Amino acid sequence: MARTRFVGDAGLTFRMTTVMFLLGGLFVALVVALMVIFGRSSPSVAVFIGIAGLGVAWWQWYSSDTLAMKAMRAREVSAQQAPELHAMIDRLCTLADMPKPRVGVADTDLPNAFATGRSPKRAVVVVTTGILQRLDAEELEGVLAHELSHVAHRDVLVMTVASSAGIIAGMLTRGSQYGLMFGGGRGRRDNNNGVPVWLIVLVVSLVVYAVSFLLLRLLSRYRELSADRAGAQLTMKPRALASALQKITGEINRIPQRDLRAAQSMNAFFFAPAIGGVSLKTLTSTHPSLEQRLEQLARIEAELGRPTA
Amino acid sequence: MGGFWDVVTGRSKPKQAKLDALFAVPNAAMTLQAALGLLPTGDGAVCYRAAAGAGFADAQQEILDLLGESDATPRVTTSQDSFGFTWLEVDNDPVDPTAPDITGLCTDLHAVNSTLELNGYGPGLLCSLIPFTGADGRKVGLVYLYKQGTFYPFAPSGPQQRDNLLEISVRDAAAGELPIEKDLSRWLALWGAPGL
Numbered sequence: 001m002a003r004t005r006f007v008g009d010a011g012l013t014f015r016m017t018t019v020m021f022l023l024g025g026l027f028v029a030l031v032v033a034l035m036v037i038f039g040r041s042s043p044s045v046a047v048f049i050g051i052a053g054l055g056v057a058w059w060q061w062y063s064s065d066t067l068a069m070k071a072m073r074a075r076e077v078s079a080q081q082a083p084e085l086h087a088m089i090d091r092l093c094t095l096a097d098m099p100k101p102r103v104g105v106a107d108t109d110l111p112n113a114f115a116t117g118r119s120p121k122r123a124v125v126v127v128t129t130g131i132l133q134r135l136d137a138e139e140l141e142g143v144l145a146h147e148l149s150h151v152a153h154r155d156v157l158v159m160t161v162a163s164s165a166g167i168i169a170g171m172l173t174r175g176s177q178y179g180l181m182f183g184g185g186r187g188r189r190d191n192n193n194g195v196p197v198w199l200i201v202l203v204v205s206l207v208v209y210a211v212s213f214l215l216l217r218l219l220s221r222y223r224e225l226s227a228d229r230a231g232a233q234l235t236m237k238p239r240a241l242a243s244a245l246q247k248i249t250g251e252i253n254r255i256p257q258r259d260l261r262a263a264q265s266m267n268a269f270f271f272a273p274a275i276g277g278v279s280l281k282t283l284t285s286t287h288p289s290l291e292q293r294l295e296q297l298a299r300i301e302a303e304l305g306r307p308t309a
Numbered sequence: 310m311g312g313f314w315d316v317v318t319g320r321s322k323p324k325q326a327k328l329d330a331l332f333a334v335p336n337a338a339m340t341l342q343a344a345l346g347l348l349p350t351g352d353g354a355v356c357y358r359a360a361a362g363a364g365f366a367d368a369q370q371e372i373l374d375l376l377g378e379s380d381a382t383p384r385v386t387t388s389q390d391s392f393g394f395t396w397l398e399v400d401n402d403p404v405d406p407t408a409p410d411i412t413g414l415c416t417d418l419h420a421v422n423s424t425l426e427l428n429g430y431g432p433g434l435l436c437s438l439i440p441f442t443g444a445d446g447r448k449v450g451l452v453y454l455y456k457q458g459t460f461y462p463f464a465p466s467g468p469q470q471r472d473n474l475l476e477i478s479v480r481d482a483a484a485g486e487l488p489i490e491k492d493l494s495r496w497l498a499l500w501g502a503p504g505l
Contacts, residue, residue, distance in 0.1 A: 005364070005429040006323040013318045020317065090497050091392055095358070095435055097324045097456040100494065138393055152321045226319035233323055236360040236433050237393070305362015308428045 005303050006233045009225075009296075016222040020162060023215050026208060027165035033204045034172075037197060046201070049175050053168030061160035065102075065117040065124045072114070074106035074126045085132075088141055089125065089148070096234050098152055101125045105132070111248045115147035116156050123151040135244050142241030143248075145231035152230065155223050162219055166212035172205035220286040228293055229300060236304055238297040245297075249290050323432035327458035328422045330488060334439060334451065335412045337460075337486035342409055344482040347441040347449060349411045351401035352504045355421045358433040359395045368428035372397065372421050383417060388503065394435055397421055398503045411439070422455070438463075440504035447472065449479055450505050451487075452497075459490035463499055471498060 034046050060067070069076070079086040085103055093100045101115070101123035111130040117123030125147045127140075135143065150156075176198040232238035315321060341347040359365055369387070376385045376399065384400040399417050404410065418437055425431060434455040441449050449464035449472075462479035466472040476496070480489055490496060499505070 005360075006432060008320055013320065016319060017317070087497075088392065091394070091435065094454060094456060094495065094497065095324075095432075096321070137391075141393065149321060153319045154316045155319070158316065158319070223319050230321045233432070235393075236358045236430075239361060301361065304360040305364050307363045307367055 005306070007303060009229065012222060012225055012229075016219065016226070019215055019219045019222065023162045023165060023212065023219065026212055026215070030165055030169060030204070030208045033208075034201070037200050037204070045175070046172070049171050050168050053171045054164055056171070057160050057164040057167050061157060062118050064156050064160075065122060068114065068116040069104055069124060069126065072106045072108070072126060072128075074104040076102055076104050076124070084137075085127070085140075085144075088137070089144055092141070092145055092148055092234060096148065096152065098148065099123075101148070101151055105129060111135075113143050113147055115150040117151065118156065119154070120151050125151070131248065134247055138237060138240040139244035139247065141235055142231060142237060142244050145234045146227050146241060147231075149227040149230035149234065150223070153223065153226060155227070158223065159216070159220065163212070163216055166209055166216060169205040169208035169212060172201055173209060176202040176205065217286055221288045224287050225293065225296055228296060232297055232300045233304075238301040238304070242294050242297045245290060245293055324456045326422065326426060326431045326434040326455035328419060328426065328455070330458055330460070331415050331419055331422075331437065331453060333487050334415050334453075335410060337451070337483045338409060338411055338439075338441070340486055341441060341479065341482055345443065345478055347443050347479070348406055348409055349404055349414070350440045350442055350504060351404040351411065351414060352399060352440060353401075353411075353414045353418050354396050354398045354438045354503045355418055356390075356394050356396050356435045356438065356499075356502075357425060357430070358393070358435065360430065360433065364428065365430060368425055368430060369397075371428075372424045375420055375424065376417055383414075390501070396503050414439070436499075438499065438502055438504065447475060448505050449475055450499065450502060451479070451483070452499065454490060454495065457490060457495065458488060459495075460487045461490040461496045463496065463502075463505070465498070465500065465505055469498075469500065 031050075034050070038046055068074075077085070082103065082105065085105075089100060089103060099121050101117065101120070102125070104124050104126035106126055106128045108128045109130040110128055111134050113125070113127040113131055115123060115125045125144065127143070131140070131143065228241065232241050235241070338349050359369070373385055373387075376383060385397065386400065387395055387397050389395055399414060399421075401414055418439075422431075422434060422437075425434060436455060437453040439451045439453075441451065443449075447464065447466070449462050451460055452463050453460050460483065462476040462483075464472040464475040464479070466475075483489065
């Protein structure tokens, strides 16, 4: 049996599974809390909001390719329009034995790339003109391999499912604020203690939303590290991805604020986050720190280069 | 459910190369000669991604030594292409048209593959190329995709131009002997590949 140099990271897998387990538990806790709160009064409104929340999550996932392309004002490019980009992706997809995604280019100077789409067959990989100008061929290949790994790991689906508890909690918060204003006047109160049902719902959904927000960011960082690992192992050039990361993250912090705002809502699907210097960074950023990413890439390179004997 | 677990844990196992299909090539070569008058040139090449570091350098040297000391002593050279892949070319004497046998070439190519795989670099293998020429000077390469385990023909007829009709005839002639890549979008062009 041939040896393998493409080892996984058991610790990362464990941490990621734990976070996803917690997110699942959060979802169950939310449902149970709602069932208890609405145990005596009519639960129909909450059920409706819950289904609507799941519908929103489903729609975000289902149309993720077109939504993201529109949000970034990206256009799809054919093999004739961008032959080098297509040839690079062709080879990577052959190497990884995965279906080739559509390819898009966004006309922005912000150096970045993202992958989205509801399944590997309906995926799209988008690069900005800024990244095309700044990176050399090898670095660009590293970035594309990272994005293709997101596609292979179905990260859009995973993140959407993982965020469904948060989406429902967010909608419940809105709904209960509405109920607080109008429902309270009609005297709908819990029979036992006199606290309005909608106030309890508000508190519960706010807590769920906050916890889910932090867990999602944690999960996002783990998924990024996984994509780095898989991408570097695909190209067998962790060094190229490392130098791309250094170039891009270094640049992004110097980009004017105008571009940053325009791109902010897209951060979770980006290759490198477009906001620099946020407080609470370690808790709430969608991407791991540059140091963390470089450390992992260095370990992969050592493993790929280790003498056999 | 393995796929589901891989998605949940965000892992994709690197795809391992399939090596054994190469041994079907000598028979397919005879069919191609009979049906289309295409003769193997006797050369062949393996295209792979080289890793940095001592491990890979050792493995590659092992291949060069191994092929250098075989009986037929083919000339072995390596070169880099513009996509960052390495081509290892095995350069044999032209085959005898009356008895074209490329079993030795396929054994050599297999030795390259299995050495890389044994050293843990199997996932870096992209494709293998076995060039053929017709009596009229047309050239066509039989390309083997390691990850898909399938073959397809590539016939360059000029700069950035492919002879699709010849490719389709080669496909139809070889279909009985070799697993042919059904997805035409996987029939990647290999402009400037060695031997074509």
